[in-house]
Amino acid sequence: LLDDSVQLRTWSRAAAARTLPFWSILVSFFLVLAAQTGVLLHQLSFLEDRFGSRQVASLTLTVTAFGSIVARLVVGQFADRLSKRDLSVALFAIKAASVFCVVFIENTVVTWILVLVIGFTIGNVYMMQALLVSETFGFTSFATVMGLISVATQTGRGLGPFGVGWLEQQTGSYNAPFEITATITVAAAALLLFARTPSAPPAQG
Numbered sequence: 001l002l003d004d005s006v007q008l009r010t011w012s013r014a015a016a017a018r019t020l021p022f023w024s025i026l027v028s029f030f031l032v033l034a035a036q037t038g039v040l041l042h043q044l045s046f047l048e049d050r051f052g053s054r055q056v057a058s059l060t061l062t063v064t065a066f067g068s069i070v071a072r073l074v075v076g077q078f079a080d081r082l083s084k085r086d087l088s089v090a091l092f093a094i095k096a097a098s099v100f101c102v103v104f105i106e107n108t109v110v111t112w113i114l115v116l117v118i119g120f121t122i123g124n125v126y127m128m129q130a131l132l133v134s135e136t137f138g139f140t141s142f143a144t145v146m147g148l149i150s151v152a153t154q155t156g157r158g159l160g161p162f163g164v165g166w167l168e169q170q171t172g173s174y175n176a177p178f179e180i181t182a183t184i185t186v187a188a189a190a191l192l193l194f195a196r197t198p199s200a201p202p203a204q205g
Contacts, residue, residue, distance in 0.1 A: 007138040008138060009140060009201055010140055010141055010201065013145075013148055015201045016144065017148065021136050021137075021195045024192060024195040025133060028192040029188070031185070032156075032188040033125070033157045033160065034184070035181035035184045035188070036122060036125060038161050038163055039160075041164075042164045042168065042174060043064065043115070044057050044058060045168075045174065047060050050106060064115055066119065067119025067120045067122070068124075069123065071122075071123050072123040084132040084134075085135070085192060088132055089189045091124050091125060092185050092189035093186070093189050094117065095118060096182045096183070098114050098117045100179065102114040103175050133145050136196075167180065
């Protein structure tokens, strides 16, 4: 989607950090990975309460992992032909809708389908983070920009499970925490719309 002149640009850390797309990607993936990891690590307890069986709930982890693997293979077939930003926004929206639905729809079959869909989005969110950074700032400066963004997003991954667990203790269920993670994911999708390819970096960053 981008010509070589964009891909071969050289960005310093300071120059990249002064652009709106940089902060759009950083904050969006910080939020979505905090929400995603929070749901993933508490999914077993949430579904154990729903199914009344830890064994059945444990199977959902396998379903989620299977969905994650399959989705990477499927999306990888056509991701290069699409805008990474638009594809990421779509994945965020699907993830948010799935989490909202899994909270409110208690039907067993629907729950399993939603868990599979959530798994579809999980693997691709990690993949799209790297692809979007490359598309926006170019592969020449990928390591420079991705390194900064990764520090923030990894922090989000660590905070997410703590936040969901704390909210569950305060409310007595996972409904409110999961609803909040879904809302955060919607906010992340909106913020990611600002991740457009920036103009050329300054001569000296």
